[in-house]
Amino acid sequence: MAQLKFGVGQPHKRVEDASLLTGGGRYVADAAAASDAWVGLVVRSPYAHARFAFADLEIARALPGVRLILTADDLADYGDMPMAAAITIVGEDKLWVPGHPMLAGGTARHVGDPIAYIVADTLSAARDAAEALEIDWDALPAVADLGVAAEDGAPLVYAERPGNIAFTSEFGDAAASEAAFATARHVVRLRLVNNRIVTNYMETRGVLAEVEESGRIRLTLGSQGSHLLRNAIADKVLKWDREQLRVITPDVGGGFGTKMFPFCEYPLTALAARMLNHAVAWIGERNEHFQGDSQGRDNITDVALALDADGRFLGLEVDTLANMGAYLSYYGPFVPWGGASMLPGLYKIGAFHARVRGVYSNSAPVDAYRGAGRPEAAYVIERIVDAAARQIGIPPEELRRCNFISPDEMPYRTKTGRLYDSGEFNGHMTRALELADHAGFAARAAKSRAVGKLRGFGFASYIEACGGGGAEPAFLTLGVDGRVTVKIGSQSSGQGHQTAYAQLVANELQLPLADVRVLQGDTDDLANGSGTGGSRSIPIGGAAVAGAARRMAEALKELGADALETDPADLEFLDGALAVAGTDRRLSLAELANLPSATADHLNATDAFAASEATYPNGTHACEVEIDPDTGSVELVEYVVVDDFGMTLNPLLLAGQVHGGIAQGVGQALLERTVYDEDGQLITASFMDYAMPRAADLPDIRFETRNVPCRTNPLGVKGAGEAGAIGSCPAVMNAVVDALWRSHGIGHLDMPATPLAVFDAIRAVRRSA
Structure with a gap:
């Protein structure tokens, strides 16, 4: 088949945008106003x-x-x-x-x-x-703070639930973990606060x-x-x-x-x-969104890593408190529970044990927010690995390199039961460090010092689980106008599904993207659908669309073979038509649809795909920050990311997803924090009080893929919608701490690294000197 200009792998601009950018979008408020x-x-x-x-x-x-x-x-x-x-x-x-x-x-x-x-x-x-x-x-009496809510004697959200504990769950082998720590040459400990944040989509x-x-x-x-x-x-x-x-x-x-x-x-x-x-x-109004919609993150984690004399990871011990808010939201308990399964990250760890406790508080409920537990897990493991590198004096890249799961160990079953099917973790870390010119950092840091600034380099290598779940059916229909209609139960909220699904259809039928219409969002169109979440739309929904398109292509070849008096094997799709290979004999898709012999079986196709295992996208984020020690302000000056998404459907859409996720991670790392006072009053109840990242807060982001096809779906694709938000927080905070460690011996700082937080940390060191 000839390569189609707008098929799989091509950087086609979003076909949705012309309407949206010219005011043609129709949102709920528009429907209400009409x-x-x-x-x-x-x-x-x-x-x-x-x-x-x-x-x-x-x-x-x-x-x-x-x-x-x-x-x-x-x-x-x-x-x-x-x-x-x-x-x-x-x-x-x-x-x-x-x-x-x-x-x-x-x-x-x-x-x-x-x-x-x-x-x-x-x-x-x-x-x-x-x-x-x-x-x-x-x-x-009220309590909104997670740490206080879990203390003995704290005000009770529910009189029936002493201690405000919603649940306690344990993972791994406590005895094996204890034994590993007993033999360790080095033990590194951290307490990490993963700050509560507000979702803040553009449309309430x-x-x-x-x-x-x-x-x-x-x-x-x-x-x-x-x-x-x-x-x-x-x-x-x-x-x-x-x-x-x-x-x-x-x-x-x-x-x-x-x-x-x-x-x-x-x-x-x-x-x-x-x-x-x-x-x-x-x-809803924006202040209602701040008060009433479910919010994200809000964990306190004590983590310990045990290492031998060579830096091998012997054991990982994690104890997490997760704020549930006043009620259990739809997926609320699943977020910290499911995220715990990703705590080992990309590493071989000898023994693992974790305890996760959900805690009630007098605050808005907490639920899934871009990544839903996987950003929290990546933050824990990547912060403790960097801390270990500092404590035992091993470069952080070398410490990671000697503990990475290698490609020849795939498929690899982690201590939490996750089955990694593919990945070259050292490869993308090495490439990210090359792209970031890690070797030249010392010279750049010296230039920063010369003008009174502190410069830090940080990176994080992440892996996440996504793109799994139940079956998603896709239905395709070829109309008499030669256009294909796709009906699917996923739902775009800005990802570009119209473009992505159209490319999958175009790849099989070789027709322009404008001739593919995607229908989503109406329960009258489809009996069932699983929606969009967990980066599943392309690994699951896309696989179903591609499968249905292949079935339609086969049926249309059978239909066209009779009309063109040839064998189906001699037919190919070309420029929106079905052609006899090597000849000028062809029928357009509209002509095929209007053939007297065309039946519903020829013009309709369906497929459904369900994955037996999640996909595991992975990658490395690397960045540099400059800190003004007199004000505490942090400037993100360089950012690179190398990701493994298995297969790239559309490089432009993919870059947009990654850039957006990074922006949200940077926002959490440097700016965003939901604050309740001791009486449970919401202090950050509007954009006057809650800081959001802006374009000026981000440098140019250099993004590459180093794809290793996954083995759990026919496209070989790994979910990409949440990855940017997963690797960014630990990368940015590792860079901030690197700058503070080099200059003032400060080995830890919690998110967000606001000017006040950084200034206070530096001032505390100066006062104690």
């Missing part, structure tokens, strides 16, 4: 922990324009918000799951906890009603509920998977038949994991629309 929907408003708790009672609802209900006010008393016939994290607990301290009501009834457990839902003709009328609510509050969440003529409710909402939300809302919360609920996802302005989950506003708005027999829309 409807006659009344306005939904959520009344939220101003207290982190309090008992409350509505003294009088009738005054608010009687205000002009007010259509409905719901409280927990109105929801007795409905279910709680679901928690779907299936985790295996080893030990006696099993997962304790409290109810997570749509609306809190009698007790609010975090600032922003929903307590009432108002529907009115206008937003101003809804706000007036909220102001008119008479609520009696009785503040209770929203939902429009409309009543169809049949009485069915149609929800238009921004999501990462319409089917998942339909099933969760209908099955678990509203207890409706799925046929009573249609979910449509239009364009989505970012998701990063959070938009995969059901939130209370969705069933509340659906229920209100049914009760009123009228459309209702709720569009």
Whole structure:
């Protein structure tokens, strides 16, 4: 087959962008504005922990324009918000799951906890009603800080759960780990704080509920998977038949994991629309996002690494506290539990033991955020490896090199049961250091010192598990216009699925990308779909699309062989047509679709793919920072990354994913932190208080791939959507600590490395000198 200009591996620009950049995008708020929907408003708790009672609802209900006010008393016939994290607990301290009501009834457990839902003709009328609510509050002791919440005597989020522990799970072999540490020549220890951060997608969440003529409710909402939300809302919360609920996802302005989950506003708005027999829309405001949407990270980890005299890793011991917030969110417990399986990283480790404890606190729930446990794991192992290199006096690259799993040991089963199928870890680390000119760092550091700056070099080699899970079906149809329609249950929120899936189809049928249409996001189009999360859209969904395209190609060759009076083996797809090889005899795809002999079997194809094992993308991030010791400001001046994604479908899309992930990792490492005060009040409740990375905070990023095809899907591709956020945090912090270690002997600093944090660390050393 001739190489198609826009087939697999080609750097085609996103076909979605022309519409989006010229205002053609259609988001939830656009759909709401174009409807006659009344306005939904959520009344939220101003207290982190309090008992409350509505003294009088009738005054608010009687205000002009007010259509409905719901409280927990109105929801007795409905279910709680679901928690779907299936985790295996080893030990006696099993997962304790409290109810997570749509609306809190009698007790609010975090600032922003929903307590009432108002529907009115206008937003101003809804706000007036909220102001008119008479609520009696009785503040209770609160605790939002993870470390404090886990201490003896801390205020209890739930009286029924002493110690605020949601679950305790252990991994590995404690006895083997203890024995390994007993024989170690070196033991290195660190306490690491992985700071809580807010997802902060560009488009806040929203939902429009409309009543169809049949009485069915149609929800238009921004999501990462319409089917998942339909099933969760209908099955678990509203207890409706799925046929009573249609979910449509239009364009989505970012998701990063959070938009995969059901939130209370969705069933509340659906229920209100049914009760009123009228459309209702709720569009979240940014302060609601800070208060009420699930947040990310928030771990405290004590880690110890045991090494022999040659620097070999004998044992790894990890003890993690993970903040769950006030309620268990949809995947919340799975994040630290699943992430723990990646703690060994890319290394051969003789013995391993970890304990993970989920902790309740009076804060917003924590759930998956770009990487969902794997960034936390990579941060732990890559920070402790760098600390070990400093402590025992081995260059960090040499320490890694002598402990990497080698290619000839693949497939490799880790101590946590993960099965790595492919990878050349030393190869991408070596290339990243070459690309970053590690050998020339000393000269650059000297130039920085000459102008009063501190320069540091840091890198991190990561591996993650993604791109697994259940089957994702793909359906292809060739229309009479010669265009192919792809229906699939994944959901783009900015990744470029329209382009990527079109390239897979074009690769088989050799037609222009403009002739491939991708339909996602409507539960009426497909019976089921798994959505987008865990970097699975291309390894799973892409494999299904490619498989369906191959089936369609075979069927069309059978169809065309009769019309062209030749054998199917003599046919090839070329320039949007089916041609007899070596001749000018051909039929366009439109002509094929219109042949009298064309049947549904010729014009439709389907395939589904489910992976038996995850994919394991891996790579090395390397960077340099300059620090002004007089102000503590950190400037990221160089950044390179070499990744193994198995196969590159589209280099431009891939680079965009990596760059975006790096930006989020840099944001967490240097800028972002969610702060609650000792009373559980949210201090960082807006962009006035919460720092976000900007373009000026990033240098030019040099990105290369060093792909080793994976063996767990037919494309050989490894998931790429989260990788940038996984390697970046430890790389940046290793660079910051390297600069501080060289200049002041400072061997540890927690994220974010803000100017104040860096300045205070330097000042503490100067004062003690």
